[in-house]
Amino acid sequence: MRPPAVRMVDVAALAGVSAGTASKALNNTGQLSQETRDRVLQAAAKLGFTPDSRGRALSSGRTYTVALLTTDSTGRFSIPIMRGVEDVLSAGELATVLCDTRDDPLREQTYLRSMVARGVDGIVVTGRRTEPRPPIDVPLPVVYAMAPSSNPRDASVIVDDAGGAAAAINHLLSLGRTRIAHITGPATHRSAVGRAEAVAATAGEALCGEPLYGEWTERWGRQATDVVLRQNPDAISCGSDQIARGVCDRLRELGRSVPEDVAVTGYDNWPVMALASRPPLTTVDPRLEDLGRRAATLLLKAIAGRPHHGVLELPAQLITRESTLGS
Amino acid sequence: MRPPAVRMVDVAALAGVSAGTASKALNNTGQLSQETRDRVLQAAAKLGFTPDSRGRALSSGRTYTVALLTTDSTGRFSIPIMRGVEDVLSAGELATVLCDTRDDPLREQTYLRSMVARGVDGIVVTGRRTEPRPPIDVPLPVVYAMAPSSNPRDASVIVDDAGGAAAAINHLLSLGRTRIAHITGPATHRSAVGRAEAVAATAGEALCGEPLYGEWTERWGRQATDVVLRQNPDAISCGSDQIARGVCDRLRELGRSVPEDVAVTGYDNWPVMALASRPPLTTVDPRLEDLGRRAATLLLKAIAGRPHHGVLELPAQLITRESTLGS
Incomplete structure (x- = not known):
């Protein structure tokens, strides 16, 4: 049923480069001329080459997945925030996993353990209240949207x-x-x-x-x-x-x-x-979609090693x- | 920052078994006595051992992730369905990835390619209309919830x-x-x-x-x-x-x-x-949560190699x- 997959070596052959060079071009690593990189990307596009995320996760240590942790089970606030988050992340080919804690601390802990074990790249925390909330304790980049972290050093995005x-x-x-x-x-x-x-x-x-x-x-x-x-x-x-x-x-x-x-x-x-x-x-x-977009942008920066500290307040619109x- | 991870060998040592035996017990594979399996699981619980999902994905060929593809950007129908799906899947430690296509066929195609590349185990397709919809073309188990597939051989769960x-x-x-x-x-x-x-x-x-x-x-x-x-x-x-x-x-x-x-x-x-x-x-x-639970149950069966064919109609409640x- 599964169509025969296009392999990295097929791309390399069409581009007239070695598999190692093709890999560097596709993963945007190593020292390559812009011309070589372009030739590989064009060959990949022509063949419909789809990078295997699991392979990529192994080589980069990243899963290209971000979790959105929410307490808002009705979705009224979390869905527009999620749309904004997705706008930014999907442009970078990251997937968003929605985790609905249903305002249950035990459920939140279970989700966090699972997300850490699964190796997500980062977490956006949101909710349906605007009260500061206790920070989550995970060894990952985290950005709080709507409900700020009670730790002022954490990155939070809130509405003015x-x-x-x-x-x-x-x-x-x-x-x-x-x-x-x-x-x-x-x-x-x-x-x-x-x-x-x-x-x-x-x-x-x-x-x-x-x-x-x-x-x-x-x-x-x-x-x-x-x-x-x-x-x-x-x-x-x-x-x-x-x-x-x-x-x-x-x-x-x-x-x-x-x-x-x-x-x-x-x-x-x-x-x-x-x-x-x-x-x-x-x-x-x-403007909750804006809030989501800004939170995702801060998270991408944190994943890239440039974390933001403090609360960012975005304007509401009459x-x-x-x-x-x-x- | 990351606490020193508990390793499989630590669990093996506490249980008094080899690392290979511990692995079999934790992955529920191989031939082991119930008593040995229990001893390993107890040791894992005592040490707070968290299996690494990426390692598990590699050994089993599974990512333990299911995508929920929806056209319902307001979330009014998809959120209760997602809650039902999560109820069933999280019990089996699967994560649910919400993909909002915003009713845009191009966006749907992009998501599907990304999900296949990412190696999700299966897909639940839902929407905000109840019209039969064209089936999606992916080499994965799929269950349709609310909007049935126009192919009667596909697995669909709808409300009566x-x-x-x-x-x-x-x-x-x-x-x-x-x-x-x-x-x-x-x-x-x-x-x-x-x-x-x-x-x-x-x-x-x-x-x-x-x-x-x-x-x-x-x-x-x-x-x-x-x-x-x-x-x-x-x-x-x-x-x-x-x-x-x-x-x-x-x-x-x-x-x-x-x-x-x-x-x-x-x-x-x-x-x-x-x-x-x-x-x-x-x-x-x-009863959309029921719909989600039933769809997830059918999807788990399909992932296990026992696919359902045809439309399942669930009762609504006055x-x-x-x-x-x-x-």
């Missing part, structure tokens, strides 16, 4: 959550809104607290009442709307798109129009919420839609 | 979509509903057509008007509600939870109560829709909630 929240508030202020309420998730979540603090700092005098902490649900958005309306806001900034969608639904039920009476902003740019909301939500996109701009 | 749709209708009939309308997705999608046919066949005389085809969106659910209400239904069965959520929202806006005036059912059991809906949805759960039962 405060900047994203501030951008939403500046947008509301630029539209002339002067009474801005804030509804968000649990006070025990760093993402909720960080966004709320940025909202308060940016809104200043325009902040209307205290930030209201609760759950990351539409239901909480609906309930909290009744509370914040007592303060008579002309804008409600929300810590997530789910909350913002609930706010829009409740405002409509109460006969208040969005954005004419009250402008509403979300956070996440999760299409199933932000676009299905009535009206569609102005929101903050954390996306404006009808919930603040009208139709 | 018609059975799931019928279960929802039988539930409505058992509640005494006699005028059941059906709203679903595009007439070009096999999942929409298959469910609609099962609804019509099961409802019989109770079917109210023709099935209404449109989009898999909440907006379509709201729009279509106005159309089907002209037929005065006492139940609306929907092809997806998104449609059903839109139907519930529109019925509430029109002052009709769910389920007292009109009972509503969804399909997918997607928590973010089915639980956030007001009221929460009675729906059909396609989940009852307030949208039919009331509160």
